[in-house]
Amino acid sequence: MKRLCDHCHLEYEEEALFSEEIEGQKRYFCCKGCQGVYHLLRSSGLENFYEKVGDRKLAPPKENFLESSRFDSEAFGRKYVKEEEGMRRISLILEGIHCAACVWLNEKVLYQREGVIEVSINYTNNKASILWDPQRIKLSEIIDSIRSIGYDAYPYDPRLQEERANSERREYYTRMVVGIFCTMNIMWIAVAQYAGYFSGMDATVRHILNFASFVLCTPALFYSGWIFYRGAYFGLKHGFVTMDLLVASGATLAYLYSIYAALSGIGETYFESVTMIITFVLIGKFLEVKGKKSAVDALDSLNSQIPEAVIVVRGEERISLAPEEVEIGEVVEILPGERLALDGMLLSSKALMDESALSGESLPIQKSMGEMLLSGAINLQYAVQYRVSKSLNDSLLSSIIRLVEDSLGKKPQIEKRANELSRRFSTTILSLALLTFALWYGAIEAGFERSLVVAISVIVIACPCALALATPIASLVGLTESIKKKLLFKEARFLETMAKANLLLVDKTGTLTLGRPQVVREQQWGEMDRSLWLSLVQKSTHPVSVGVASYLKMQGITGIREFLEFEQIDSKGLRGVLEEGEILGGSLEFLREHGVALGGYEPSERTLFAVAFQGALRGVLELEDPLKPHAKESLEGIRAQGIEVVMLTGDHFAIAAKVAQTLEISEFHAAMNPLEKADFVEKMRQRGRVVVMAGDGINDALALSKSDIAVAMGQGTDVAIAVSDVVVLDDSLLALQEAFSLSHRTYRFIKQNIALSLTYNALTIPLAAMGYVIPLVAAASMSFSSLLVVGNSLRIKKG
Template sequence: MAEINCSHCHLKFEKEQMIPESIDDKELYFCCNGCQGVYHLLHNEGLDSFYTKLGKNTINPPKHLDENVQKFDLDSFQKRFIKKTLQGFSQIDLIIEGIHCAACVWLNEKILYSTDGIIEANINFTNYKARIVWDDSKIKLSDIILKIRSIGYDAYPYDSNIADEKATKAKRDYFMRMIVAVFGSMNIMMLGVAKYSGFFTGMDDDVKAMVHFGEFILTTPVLFYSGWVFFRGGYYGLKNKIINMDFLVASGATLTYIYSMYILFGGKGESYFDSVTMIITFVLVGKYLEVIGKKSAVDTIDKIRSSLPLDATIIKDGTKQSISVDEIKIGDILELKTGEIAPVDGTIISGNAAFDESSITGESLPIAKTIGDTILSGTINTNSLIRYQASKDFSHSTISSIVTLIEDSLTSKSEIEKKANEISKSFSATILSIAFLTFLGWYFLAPELFYAVDANRFEKAFIVMISVIVIACPCALSLATPIASLVGISELAKNGLIFKEGRFLETMAKANVLVVDKTGTITEGKLTVTNFHKHKEFDINLLYSLVSSSNHLISKAIKSYLENHTESLKFIDLEEFRTYDAKGISATYNNISLLGGNSSLLNDYNIQHLNNSNSSIFYFAIDNQLVATFDLEDIIKKDAKEVISKLKEFGLDIVMLTGDNNNVASKISSLVGIDKAYANLSPIDKATYIDDLKKSGKIVVMAGDGVNDALALSKSDIAISMGNGADITIATSDVIILDNSLQGLLKSFEISNKTYKLIKQNLGISLIYNAVTIPIAMAGYVIPLVAALSMSLSSLLVVGNSLRIKNGKK
């Protein structure tokens, strides 16, 4: 019976079993109703070009639309896998099953983007991980899964535990393949000693044939088992029209194997089975080191994740219950005993204790916490039982957010890495062309003096071609950027520095302007009142109520001062409360106007006052009459001057922006060595200043920790927030310094610059290596064995150079 291809999945079936149909005078045949339905779906959506992109590739027929998709809408599932974006949309990472080629990625993205309610759908072709953002009010997750299944694919949530299992499995798999390759190589070397001894002293043809057969037995499992990873990688590369490193290794080893088989079965010349095993072994060692590097990155994440418990004790209806950490809700009351780890962020409501925060901030000494203080997930209660109220669920807690950010940064690529990948793609095709031309040159043009006998002409030309293919493998070029970036990101994470994307390493290394906020960045952010001047008698409770209504650092400092120096304070309900950006606050009480803030705010209301202090000044006025003045000072961080000096060594132009007055700004900047300082700036002024810098061609990094810095941070090329900064600041930042230290800021620049420098060194090593070794190989001075060793050594050199980041060497 005749077999024909299904018009959708392209699989072959007997014609009699197919479903015939005619669309637009075009004869079509489908293997099942599912394929027929998908074809109509794509045709109606105008996506027929999918079949052009698919070419001769085959795909799986559509899956049945199971009822079990309802599990994706369960609360328990959504709490575990779904996050909320800043805009309030839902977000999930899915693994799309059934993707075989770029056409599959294109089809899935097109279908998802054309679905009402889906905001974003990006699929990573290398690992088939899809990030989907959607509007819950328009579409449910189960409908999205059904949409994916309707076109022949399936989806399940990305789970970091699965990723860890796969990384461990890959490491074990590569290790077993490497063991087989090493075993075969060591034994074939012993046979090689006999063969090459016989080459100089003489060897019977029968003995020589036995040696060749022994080499064949040892080489075959090495090529087809140990070397399977290269065949697989080369196959998928060709399917996507890419000639990659795996294809070069597989083709070089296979051609050498075939030629050696020809010699084994009676051809004239020497076999090169030993070269086949060495090519596979040496390159596999490089691959194994790469897998170890990736597993090391996963282990870094595991170490952070392992600091969290699996269950927690909550107080509900007066009784204690043990629940999974995934089930904790905002507002739940949790009990934490001595030695236990906080599973989520929250606020203490009962008891006091000291907490070990070294896993988050790196602080070695325990921090005392009492009622009203915030505790972070991943920190350890060291000495007393407490109860606290959860302010975040598990997936949004501090430690979980850190893990997510590190995972995202490890999968992102810098611009220099993207460029290197593009070079390596065209590089492989160029090398194959050079190798083929080398073969033709040696076979047809090389003088006779290069050959012992004319019969060896083909063998010599063939072996030189193989040497060119093997020695020029772009392993080092392919490893140059990802390995260095991987080590850099992992090292940053160990130092409490979270880069949300790997590409920020390159941007920070290229930065030429660092903008810093004053309060909380250069200073400790802990204002204290140094002087209190009462100009007129007034009800102190009015001031206390006004500052209690604000979370600003100055308001908190004054509130604390009043509580420590005044008895019987009481809170009064104020009306018409208002905040003025970078100026102050106002309110009313029984038609009395209350005003508190800096000199700029008083100028707006034409209130007379003096401003001749080098401290921050808070003015309090009632009915536009100044009644009290507070002088406040903030402690400069002890290492600020030293860090600023070292940061200047990176060629950075350092600028301080603050909403404080000129006197304070000048005093702080001169003490720490900052040459440029701008005062009395609103959040919009700060953002405008950064915009102007970028328009002039500067690459700007900004560090800040307050809500008033959020706008300016969003305008900078790299936004750095201190770990104790406001949630909105951290959300808009690219880099988070968990321990809130200026040393962390310095370390960010040090590791970024070192990583970028080593990336450029790695690229230089790989390019110089190829520029030197390829001509030598073309000239016939390198045998395949030495070519494989040389290529592997270049990869090891790149890996070793990248590890200098981890070892702290310059």
């Protein structure tokens, strides 16, 4: 004889279980773990958990958990735990969550523990956010509480979500491919059936075609359509009707009736309608799932910016440690080309840092002993040492990544028009179909078969294919067109959000400008072989030197001389020695330090590269970071669409003012750090503005993530592109203008499609309810409405 375990509800032979009498009733358990959890729930007053879980089977409690004390280690805390006003917060993934009852149980148990302040468990991804008082309870004790009721917990890490997102996308893709295959083949059979309906068909041939349709329809309904059955089940379980229920019920009724019609030879089969219903709506679902993968990729890309190891100097030893293991006050050595993981104070005499990803400045910055080094910067020359002043969790790069992660999680989801209507629409149609069946069967006394056919006609003709396709098909056409325009929208919904935007915030360096200094003016004094200038700057990779070298080559200067001596003085200039004498190139201050008389030359706001030979000033080149082609026309085109343009930059006021004046930008903000940019975005959104932010560096990443739509220029940093919603592949401002135009056009057609589908339903549902439309015509009509929506969406291409 077999019995169920009174905790996990798994079935065993009675002799394999052990029993215990509790309050006069014999209880059976499969293991000590289940017995312990049962007693724990009873002693905690949580025995109604078994009423909530019903007959669902649970996993017996694990016995071989990892040691929970590791959750209290300092290294673990630095990596996963956040401080909040004396409290601590952690995000955990709970293993073993099967249903809403499991969520209820975990929350109840944790809230009973003294020191647990807040518990929030997301059933969709099993992610738990827990806030606790470390003075009253340890994290390991919280983990033990979770494990005591048969579940397990491990720290949430965005990298671990990659596998889950990929798995979900593969599942949808496989189901969609099966549905498309079945639909394409069954439609060939349907053509023959439609022809036979009007011209006659031999019974044997008809039975063969019906059987072939049944074979193709069955996997489409129960494999591809399983997603809709699952969604309908969970919707009903939580007390509401979804479009999934309408799709599943309409397709199932049509499928069952078609089997009856095929076996009895009475009426027509509608297997092709079933496959079309499932496949068309599933394509829309797949487009949504692709968006989840983009968010996971963005977080993974951001986290990959933090180096996995740093070199810590302890006396004469150099030890490689994970950044979270480094203590404040320790000395870290950073080699040329490496990115800093931790903030700290420079101990070496000097360092040349590339902070372009943080500040947006295109030029490297010279750091002197005692100055602060920021995580995220790249060391360009020499091995340098610095003293760590902040832990990994508090350093700038980690702070930006953490805030971006939070912003991505809280980014508002724009509800499509079709989804806003679907719940009410689905409930209404199901109610109308039941009412129609009741009237025809009871009042009109038309018989069960006739009443069922009319009810199915109502459901099939109203099945929201056109409504479901209204947004994804128009979005798909818009996305296809965007690729042709060198634009990449990471999710279809961003087209709609961008169409509603009324404020564009733009970074300067790399967004409005090229991000590469170029010579705009040259002055010369006396005669000098300009190939010596080229020989000097060719020895350096500094952006100014690269800009000067490019300019000289464009002037047709050739010939490279070898120097007897060469020296590069960081952030100052270059020095070379030839047989003819010494040549210097760099800032005016650098030349002055070497005794070169500058005469009456007036300094400029531009970046200067002065050249001296044999102790005399020979020339000065003035460089600027030029505006991108068509920058002014593009911004004018964006403003013409009713969008205000504001510039945010980390550059100095004078440079920002000149760019703003040239581009006719009335409002700009200069010398802003990443947090100030993000705060500005947040303030604009609080005022009700729909904000688009365009940028290209880590300094823009936080502001990008805070905006409604984040646009990354194609030549920007990987971090900016990772957190963006839209990428301008060709780095052009004309493409940015086209992104707004295309979004407005696509959104206009989305609204037209929704209007078309609702108008179609308003006209055809009454006809079906009155019995004027048989399921065959209903299916054809439903297909026609879908084709109408598709055809209208294709008009997006015409502009």
